[in-house]
Amino acid sequence: MRIVIQRVKNASVRVDGNVSGSIEYGLLLLVGIHESDSEEQLDWCCRKIPKLRIFNDGEGKMNLSLQDINGEILVVSQFTLYGNMKKGTRPSFIEAAKPEMAEKLYNQMIKILKETGLKVESGEFGAMMEVDFINDGPVTLVMDR
Numbered sequence: 646m647r648i649v650i651q652r653v654k655n656a657s658v659r660v661d662g663n664v665s666g667s668i669e670y671g672l673l674l675l676v677g678i679h680e681s682d683s684e685e686q687l688d689w690c691c692r693k694i695p696k697l698r699i700f701n702d703g704e705g706k707m708n709l710s711l712q713d714i715n716g717e718i719l720v721v722s723q724f725t726l727y728g729n730m731k732k733g734t735r736p737s738f739i740e741a742a743k744p745e746m747a748e749k750l751y752n753q754m755i756k757i758l759k760e761t762g763l764k765v766e767s768g769e770f771g772a773m774m775e776v777d778f779i780n781d782g783p784v785t786l787v788m789d790r
Contacts, residue, residue, distance in 0.1 A: 646682045646690055646750075647726045648788040649675040652699055656719045656778035658768040665774075666766030671716030673778050676754065677726025678747040680740055686790045687750050691757040694718075699784055707784075711763065718758055721768040721776055722751050744771060 650672055657667040672694065700709040700716065711718070724747065728736030741747070748770045758765045768774045 652784035654779040668717035678742040717764040
């Protein structure tokens with residue numbers, strides 16, 4: 646599982662010109678599911694993300710978590726995170742999970758994150774999407790599990 650975590654001032658995702666998810670201050674998660682990923686790995690990521698201390702406290706230090714600030718989450722599926730560019734000039738996506746498996750884990754991720762009580766919005770799995778966001782910091786992290 647590969648998740649690009651971006652601290653954002655706001656973010657939204659559109660499918661066919663219609664907003665399918667929109668958040669204010671919080672995290673944009675671009676989620677790639679690997680063919681060997683499991684529910685155990687997913688659960689670990691979902692439990693860790695809301696607790697990551699990547700938001701500034703009163704002294705400007707990253708000491709606060711998403712839960713501490715009551716932030717919001719926008720989850721967007723992105724199989725291209727597993728694009729392999731070692732050979733040639735066209736990425737290979739052979740390591741990305743098959744759509745059926747990836748969609749199941751993606752939906753499970755949204756469910757687990759919603760159980761935290763935080764506002765969680767999402768894109769549409771498998772759709773062509775337009776993602777708009779203002780990165781805050783910028784703070785961008787990559788979680789590989």
